[in-house]
Amino acid sequence: MPRGMGRGYGRPGYGFYPFGGMYGLIDLLFLVGILYFLFKLFVVAFPYALGLVALLILRSFLRPRFWGWGRPF
Numbered sequence: 175m176p177r178g179m180g181r182g183y184g185r186p187g188y189g190f191y192p193f194g195g196m197y198g199l200i201d202l203l204f205l206v207g208i209l210y211f212l213f214k215l216f217v218v219a220f221p222y223a224l225g226l227v228a229l230l231i232l233r234s235f236l237r238p239r240f241w242g243w244g245r246p247f
């Protein structure tokens with residue numbers, strides 16, 4: 175028997191169904207909750223990231239430029 179398949183592998187009616195049954199519904203709810211949380215995190219963090227990029231671009235225009243290889247920051 176291949177490793178990791180569990181004891182019910184190969185018996186009819188006990189196959190591996192990723193979203194079948196009650197535990198599959200709970201898994202699906204967890205996945206939807208995680209995706210919702212990541213979406214909300216992106217919506218909240220996006221303006222701060224955009225402001226940081228704008229400040230870095232403004233800083234690069236205001237700094238004096240030296241010839242040759244310089245440090246990026």
